[in-house]
Amino acid sequence: MGLLQFLKSQFLCHLIMCYVFLVSGLIVNLIQICTLPLWLVSKQLARKINIRLAYCIASQMVAALEWWSGTECTLYTDPKSYPLYGKENAVVILNHSFEIDFLCGWTFCERFGVLGSSKVLAKKELAYVPVIGWMWYFLEIVFCKRKWEEDRTTVAQSLQKLRDYPENYWFLLFCEGTRFTPKKHQFSMQVAESKGLPKLKYHLLPRTKGFYVTVQNLRGTAAAIYDSTLNFRNNEVPTLLGILNGKKYHADLYVRRIPLESVPEDEAECAAWLHKLYQEKDGFQEQYAQTGRFPGPIVSPPRRPWSLINWLFWSCVVLYPLGLLIAQLLSSGSVLTIAAAVVVCSAVSMGMRWMIGQTEIDKSSNYGIKATALNNN
Numbered sequence: 001m002g003l004l005q006f007l008k009s010q011f012l013c014h015l016i017m018c019y020v021f022l023v024s025g026l027i028v029n030l031i032q033i034c035t036l037p038l039w040l041v042s043k044q045l046a047r048k049i050n051i052r053l054a055y056c057i058a059s060q061m062v063a064a065l066e067w068w069s070g071t072e073c074t075l076y077t078d079p080k081s082y083p084l085y086g087k088e089n090a091v092v093i094l095n096h097s098f099e100i101d102f103l104c105g106w107t108f109c110e111r112f113g114v115l116g117s118s119k120v121l122a123k124k125e126l127a128y129v130p131v132i133g134w135m136w137y138f139l140e141i142v143f144c145k146r147k148w149e150e151d152r153t154t155v156a157q158s159l160q161k162l163r164d165y166p167e168n169y170w171f172l173l174f175c176e177g178t179r180f181t182p183k184k185h186q187f188s189m190q191v192a193e194s195k196g197l198p199k200l201k202y203h204l205l206p207r208t209k210g211f212y213v214t215v216q217n218l219r220g221t222a223a224a225i226y227d228s229t230l231n232f233r234n235n236e237v238p239t240l241l242g243i244l245n246g247k248k249y250h251a252d253l254y255v256r257r258i259p260l261e262s263v264p265e266d267e268a269e270c271a272a273w274l275h276k277l278y279q280e281k282d283g284f285q286e287q288y289a290q291t292g293r294f295p296g297p298i299v300s301p302p303r304r305p306w307s308l309i310n311w312l313f314w315s316c317v318v319l320y321p322l323g324l325l326i327a328q329l330l331s332s333g334s335v336l337t338i339a340a341a342v343v344v345c346s347a348v349s350m351g352m353r354w355m356i357g358q359t360e361i362d363k364s365s366n367y368g369i370k371a372t373a374l375n376n377n
């Protein structure tokens with residue numbers, strides 16, 4: 001292990017990274033609150049400012065993936081579709097099997113210049129996660145309770161608000177609704193069987209209602225569906241803690257651009273269309289398992305320096321006062337103050353560990369497991 005790799009695995013480094021993320025994130029959240037009055041005066045300007053503020057937070061995690069861990073992201077796609085990426089609104093459909101799939105998604109958003117404005121249909125619980133969840137409120141992220149009786153109106157209303165969004169965005173939908181586990185897969189395939197649908201090997205049965213409502217409400221606003229299938233080389237099991245430890249992964253993403261007009265307008269036909277799409281996605285994963293490749297040519301966008309520059313900027317902003325504080329603390333010689341500082345540090349690191357836990361599949365909800373289908377958590 002080289003010196004740099006050794007440093008990357010040190011808890012102190014992780015503590016510093018988490019401190020930078022948390023403090024800069026809370027500063028950004030505070031600035032976001034200050035933009036509230038602006039929404040009344042100029043909604044579009046407030047949105048544009050919040051896109052940039054969101055970039056300040058999200059791109060720190062992207063920088064950790066791209067620059068700290070050095071993870072490589074390869075894109076398989078049609079070269080004719082490539083020039084359109086980032087230049088239009090799109091609904092992205094992604095498989096939900098990896099703890100850092102959202103982060104790989106963000107990396108591609110960053111490379112195509114839509115990171116600040118990217119959106120998702122997210123479970124409501126994530127709205128309460130400090131920094132990221134609070135930032136999403138100002139980005140007009142669409143939240144759902146995964147209870148259709150309640151979601152049918154709230155999700156449609158939130159989507160309608162995105163129709164006049166001032167910048168291009170990608171709207172991410174994990175149609176499986178929850179992360180893949182063998183147990184959830186087993187239950188989901190029982191549902192597939194009961195509906196007479198073909199079994200899927202690598203995906204859960206997609207939930208079609210969120211997709212239908214998204215397509216209906218973004219018709220005329222989003223130009224295309226980006227059907228995206230993600231996997232990692234050598235059966236890697238990537239985690240956020242792995243990224244913090246500087247572990248390098250190799251992500252492969254296959255994206256097909258499908259014009260939105262080709263999605264049927266009728267609800268039942270739209271559902272059947274999505275089920276067929278997932279059968280095709282399963283085929284792509286099978287091909288990847290057999291050959292280590294997705295179909296089509298590789299057209300990889302390079303990583304950009306902006307996420308790193310943003311990260312260095314915020315590190316300077318928040319580490320300088322911390323340095324002064326530590327120096328003052330040590331020179332004060334007060335055992336009580338030093339003990340209080342240690343308690344605060346421990347509380348913060350436990351809080352950060354809880355946040356990282358939100359990404360861990362071991363801590364995944366019970367959603368999609370039949371016996372608890374009515375009780376998501």
Ligand SMILES: CCCCC/C=C\C/C=C\CCCCCCCC(=O)SCCNC(=O)CCNC(=O)[C@H](O)C(C)(C)COP(=O)(O)OP(=O)(O)OC[C@H]1O[C@@H](n2cnc3c(N)ncnc32)[C@H](O)[C@@H]1OP(=O)(O)O
Pocket residue numbers: 092094102104105106108109118119120121122123126144145146147148149151170171172173174175176177178184187188191205206207208209210211228253368369370373
């Ligand atoms: C590559 C580029 C990437 C670009 C990235 C761009 C942007 C990035 C932005 C942000 C990144 C951050 C990411 C954060 C991640 C957070 C993601 C989440 O939170 S995922 C969870 C929330 N989202 C969803 O659930 C979306 C999918 N779900 C739906 O669409 C649902 O329909 C719903 C709208 C949520 C409603 O759900 P509910 O459970 O109430 O109802 P349903 O009617 O859907 O469910 C019953 C229905 O499903 C059938 N079914 C299938 N399997 C099961 C099962 N295992 N158990 C029970 N039922 C199951 C069932 O038969 C019913 O079928 P039917 O509809 O025919 O009646």
Ligand SMILES: CCCCCCCCCCCCCCCCCC(=O)OC[C@@H](O)COP(=O)(O)O
Pocket residue numbers: 017018021060061064099102123126129132174177178179352355356358359363364365366367
């Ligand atoms: C600069 C780097 C510093 C690193 C510090 C790390 C900070 C921690 C960041 C916390 C990130 C919180 C974002 C949560 C995104 C989680 C996405 C996700 O995968 O959600 C799961 C849901 O889809 C489904 O839930 P389940 O039903 O599977 O349950």
